Amino acid sequence: MSNQRRFQAPKGTRDFLPEDMAIRRHIETAWRETSTRHGFEEIEGPTFEHLGLYTVKSGEGIVSELFSFRREGGRDDYALRPEFTPTLARMVAARGPGLPRPVKWFAVPTHYRAERPQRGRLREFVQWNVDMLGLDSPTADAEVLATGISALEALGLDPSMVTVRISHRDAVALGLESLGVSSESMTSAFELLDRRDKMPPEVFAEKASALGLDDDGLSDFDRLARTRRSIRGDLADLASESGVAAEAFAPLEGLRDALVDAGLADWCEWDLGIVRGLAYYTGSVFEVHESGGRERAIAGGGRYDGLVELMGGPPTSAVGFGMGDVVLGLVLEDRGLLEEVRPAPPRVFVLSAGEDADRPAHRLLAELRRAGIHARRSYKTTRNVGKLLGEASRAGATRAVILGSELGEGRVQLKDLVSGEQELVPLDEVVRMISGSESANG
Amino acid sequence: MSNQRRFQAPKGTRDFLPEDMAIRRHIETAWRETSTRHGFEEIEGPTFEHLGLYTVKSGEGIVSELFSFRREGGRDDYALRPEFTPTLARMVAARGPGLPRPVKWFAVPTHYRAERPQRGRLREFVQWNVDMLGLDSPTADAEVLATGISALEALGLDPSMVTVRISHRDAVALGLESLGVSSESMTSAFELLDRRDKMPPEVFAEKASALGLDDDGLSDFDRLARTRRSIRGDLADLASESGVAAEAFAPLEGLRDALVDAGLADWCEWDLGIVRGLAYYTGSVFEVHESGGRERAIAGGGRYDGLVELMGGPPTSAVGFGMGDVVLGLVLEDRGLLEEVRPAPPRVFVLSAGEDADRPAHRLLAELRRAGIHARRSYKTTRNVGKLLGEASRAGATRAVILGSELGEGRVQLKDLVSGEQELVPLDEVVRMISGSESANG
Numbered sequence: 001m002s003n004q005r006r007f008q009a010p011k012g013t014r015d016f017l018p019e020d021m022a023i024r025r026h027i028e029t030a031w032r033e034t035s036t037r038h039g040f041e042e043i044e045g046p047t048f049e050h051l052g053l054y055t056v057k058s059g060e061g062i063v064s065e066l067f068s069f070r071r072e073g074g075r076d077d078y079a080l081r082p083e084f085t086p087t088l089a090r091m092v093a094a095r096g097p098g099l100p101r102p103v104k105w106f107a108v109p110t111h112y113r114a115e116r117p118q119r120g121r122l123r124e125f126v127q128w129n130v131d132m133l134g135l136d137s138p139t140a141d142a143e144v145l146a147t148g149i150s151a152l153e154a155l156g157l158d159p160s161m162v163t164v165r166i167s168h169r170d171a172v173a174l175g176l177e178s179l180g181v182s183s184e185s186m187t188s189a190f191e192l193l194d195r196r197d198k199m200p201p202e203v204f205a206e207k208a209s210a211l212g213l214d215d216d217g218l219s220d221f222d223r224l225a226r227t228r229r230s231i232r233g234d235l236a237d238l239a240s241e242s243g244v245a246a247e248a249f250a251p252l253e254g255l256r257d258a259l260v261d262a263g264l265a266d267w268c269e270w271d272l273g274i275v276r277g278l279a280y281y282t283g284s285v286f287e288v289h290e291s292g293g294r295e296r297a298i299a300g301g302g303r304y305d306g307l308v309e310l311m312g313g314p315p316t317s318a319v320g321f322g323m324g325d326v327v328l329g330l331v332l333e334d335r336g337l338l339e340e341v342r343p344a345p346p347r348v349f350v351l352s353a354g355e356d357a358d359r360p361a362h363r364l365l366a367e368l369r370r371a372g373i374h375a376r377r378s379y380k381t382t383r384n385v386g387k388l389l390g391e392a393s394r395a396g397a398t399r400a401v402i403l404g405s406e407l408g409e410g411r412v413q414l415k416d417l418v419s420g421e422q423e424l425v426p427l428d429e430v431v432r433m434i435s436g437s438e439s440a441n442g
Numbered sequence: 443m444s445n446q447r448r449f450q451a452p453k454g455t456r457d458f459l460p461e462d463m464a465i466r467r468h469i470e471t472a473w474r475e476t477s478t479r480h481g482f483e484e485i486e487g488p489t490f491e492h493l494g495l496y497t498v499k500s501g502e503g504i505v506s507e508l509f510s511f512r513r514e515g516g517r518d519d520y521a522l523r524p525e526f527t528p529t530l531a532r533m534v535a536a537r538g539p540g541l542p543r544p545v546k547w548f549a550v551p552t553h554y555r556a557e558r559p560q561r562g563r564l565r566e567f568v569q570w571n572v573d574m575l576g577l578d579s580p581t582a583d584a585e586v587l588a589t590g591i592s593a594l595e596a597l598g599l600d601p602s603m604v605t606v607r608i609s610h611r612d613a614v615a616l617g618l619e620s621l622g623v624s625s626e627s628m629t630s631a632f633e634l635l636d637r638r639d640k641m642p643p644e645v646f647a648e649k650a651s652a653l654g655l656d657d658d659g660l661s662d663f664d665r666l667a668r669t670r671r672s673i674r675g676d677l678a679d680l681a682s683e684s685g686v687a688a689e690a691f692a693p694l695e696g697l698r699d700a701l702v703d704a705g706l707a708d709w710c711e712w713d714l715g716i717v718r719g720l721a722y723y724t725g726s727v728f729e730v731h732e733s734g735g736r737e738r739a740i741a742g743g744g745r746y747d748g749l750v751e752l753m754g755g756p757p758t759s760a761v762g763f764g765m766g767d768v769v770l771g772l773v774l775e776d777r778g779l780l781e782e783v784r785p786a787p788p789r790v791f792v793l794s795a796g797e798d799a800d801r802p803a804h805r806l807l808a809e810l811r812r813a814g815i816h817a818r819r820s821y822k823t824t825r826n827v828g829k830l831l832g833e834a835s836r837a838g839a840t841r842a843v844i845l846g847s848e849l850g851e852g853r854v855q856l857k858d859l860v861s862g863e864q865e866l867v868p869l870d871e872v873v874r875m876i877s878g879s880e881s882a883n884g
Contacts, residue, residue, distance in 0.1 A: 007495070007532050007754050010520055013488030015533050018547070021484045037811045039818040041785045042463045046455035046566055047489060047522075047552055048509075053449070067490075067520075069511030071556045078452055078509075080489075090449050091457050102821050105460070110489055114513045124488055135821055139804070146808060261804040263812070312449050343483045362581070362703040366588060369479045370705070376481040379544050379577055 012123025018343045026341045028108055031128040034151040035106040043105045045087035051077040053086045067114050080112035084129040093313025101134030120296040120327040131320030141284045141319050142258035149267050156337040165271035166286040174248035179220045185211045194275035225273040231256055232265050280304045290331045299323035345396025346376040348434050351388040357403035371431050454565025460785045468783045470550055473570040476593040477548040485547045487529035493519040495528045509556050522554035526571040535755025543576030562738040562769045573762030583726045583761045584700035591709050598779040607713035608728040616690035621662045627653045636717035667715040673698055674707050722746045732773045741765035787838025788818040790876050793830040799845035813873050
């Protein structure tokens with residue numbers, strides 16, 4: 001292997017320098033604090049799982065999209081996790097009915113996909129997962145959505161910038177049925193709905209025809225797929241816009257009420273074209289999109305009532321979503337919402353302005369940190385106080401302690417770097433004075 | 443593959459349920475806060491790297507200890523990272539001399555080793571890495587050690603429970619030289635020192651003899667290896683105990699002063715038997731051990747001045763350590779220091795005690811969370827207030843809002859679950875009242 005490749009991060013992965021990491025932590029902190037506020041508790045699982053955990057759900061076809069491996073001399077095949085839901089379902093299944101319901105869990109794991117990297121899609125990414133299991137009610141769907149939206153709000157986004165597009169597989173299935181799709185063809189019809197924008201019109205027409213749709217049926221299918229409506233409106237509006245009988249939309253009623261009660265109406269709209277590719281969704285499905293439609297989905301999820309049972313657990317209703325850091329980061333950056341995000345500045349900067357001051361400066365620094373204060377120092381050998389103060393300011397410190405000529409009498413200069421004021425104070429009072437001071441960044 | 447294996451976490455990895463995750467976050471938070479307080483900034487890298495990044499440093503022999511893989515149809519070999527230092531060195535090398543020095547970085551990455559799992563050693567673990575690059579002074583060694591010790595202290599440990607054992611390769615090399623080890627045999631001598639407790643006495647004697655040591659030399663070698671002393675004592679004591687001339691210990695002087703200045707003397711001792719297996723250490727080396735010597739090392743590190751250059755960067759002095767979560771967790775648990783650690787309890791619990799109260803309860807819950815308050819509710823269908831209050835208490839809530847019969851007049855019961863006191867308050871005042879209340883866990 002060439003040194004050039006060896007000494008770079010693998011394609012599709014990222015190095016996070018402090019300024020990048022500050023953004024990642026800013027996003028992760030919003031996710032964690034929002035989850036906790038909404039009563040979800042954090043879990044984590046292994047970064048890799050038995051390969052069979054993924055093929056049992058998605059079939060052998062998924063293997064080419066995974067990073068899979070085997071330990072030298074070992075007998076088990078593993079894969080880096082491409083998503084979190086199988087791990088979650090495995091954990092719930094393992095605990096069985098003894099786990100108090102509903103289970104409200106979140107996680108902030110890394111995920112891996114052996115795809116070609118492109119804008120908004122990397123080979124390694126972080127994804128916030130929020131799941132609620134064991135409550136078979138639209139209240140659960142609304143609660144996970146409320147949690148997702150609350151994090152977006154905490155990050156500075158509002159309903160003019162992002163939209164939660166919601167559909168429901170039962171409603172769409174009833175609609176497709178009314179267009180003449182048989183129940184045997186329903187899975188193929190959902191696949192076609194999901195992939196319709198990724199194929200040439202003639203391929204689309206051919207596949208639609210295979211479902212038993214004639215030209216009129218194809219046009220009705222297209223009309224259904226393009227139906228988008230405010231969730232504030234009457235569900236009958238969905239019927240008139242989609243051309244499907246109003247009865248089909250009965251499964252949306254409970255969800256609509258729960259979303260309105262949770263105060264989410266401004267953020268949400270019905271979008272009957274939302275399917276979600278993953279085969280395991282059974283009820284509501286949703287995606288969060290940047291309003292301009294310029295990026296991939298920021299988040300996606302839905303109800304997956306059969307998965308825990310598939311993993312060997314008891315029948316368990318479940319709803320959840322995943323929100324990745326990559327597209328979200330692009331949207332936040334585009335909106336200027338990351339400009340102020342940077343590593344925490346120190347609360348105080350300690351300067352040694354004389355040869356004899358070095359060891360007292362080290363001792364003071366140790367005491368400040370022991371008192372819980374974020375303190376930094378200069379490592380430069382210069383005794384030029386002006387230069388040292390410049391370094392303190394560049395580090396973002398608002399206060400400096402200068403150990404200089406007054407050290408012999410046990411005193412040091414305490415300088416406010418914002419106002420420029422400074423005062424001579426006893427060295428052994430410094431920790432107490434800085435501990436007691438107000439600070440937003442301590 | 444059997445379902446039984448498929449539906450378990452892979453051997454040597456862990457599922458973190460909320461109570462386990464609370465402990466992991468407790469430890470990680472201590473690591474992160476301590477790092478920041480000491481002026482280190484967080485970074486992260488990819489979970490997997492080009493395999494060559496590890497073989498360039500450690501040789502092809504390391505491959506059997508790694509989980510390595512290749513993307514289907516790809517040409518590059520990757521490995522799950524077994525440690526963080528090569529990634530760190532790669533990142534510093536890539537930024538080159540443009541990066542302001544000293545670089546003070548920390549990370550909290552996951553690591554992977556394809557070893558047989560045993561007590562204190564798993565196939566996947568979390569490791570705190572603290573590194574300081576570009577400052578060629580014992581001040582840097584003392585500063586990373588101070589950071590490590592400060593985290594241990596934050597977690598409740600003290601010098602009676604853990605010991606930092608420190609050696610210095612230059613001092614030990616001078617000592618070995620005085621025993622008759624030639625400079626060509628020095629690497630082998632360090633390897634023997636490192637592995638002496640893992641081999642039968644006759645193998646040890648044979649290898650020592652190959653280094654040119656006779657029976658007396660062997661006994662001197664053993665005496666050097668067993669030398670342990672307080673760092674408060676005179677360095678001459680090390681000479682008399684180890685049987686090596688005092689001059690050998692000159693490299694320890696600066697380190698000793700820096701450790702004493704940083705207030706670390708109570709935690710540290712010299713231990714000339716500490717080598718650290720990794721080939722890249724060049725100066726100080728250290729390990730943190732549980733005082734009883736019952737567990738593997740809690741942390742290990744040292745100076746590695748050549749590594750950034752090996753990764754294609756400029757010559758860069760460097761010192762750092764890694765502290766894993768597995769042994770540390772065992773030590774903290776053994777000392778009873780994790781008993782109080784659990785997921786954050788809610789600040790308030792909302793109870794719906796009547797049919798008509800459900801939707802107002804949902805709305806209140808949404809408002810509380812929007813105001814930043816950790817709020818939970820019961821999902822049970824019972825209207826039995828006593829049962830619901832029991833659930834609130836079990837969740838750790840100290841306050842409950844009961845939406846009951848007074849809801850028609852716009853009022854609800856606000857109950858203090860500690861004192862048992864309750865008062866009737868206006869529904870639309872609840873958020874303000876709870877926001878304004880003091881709380882340690884909000």
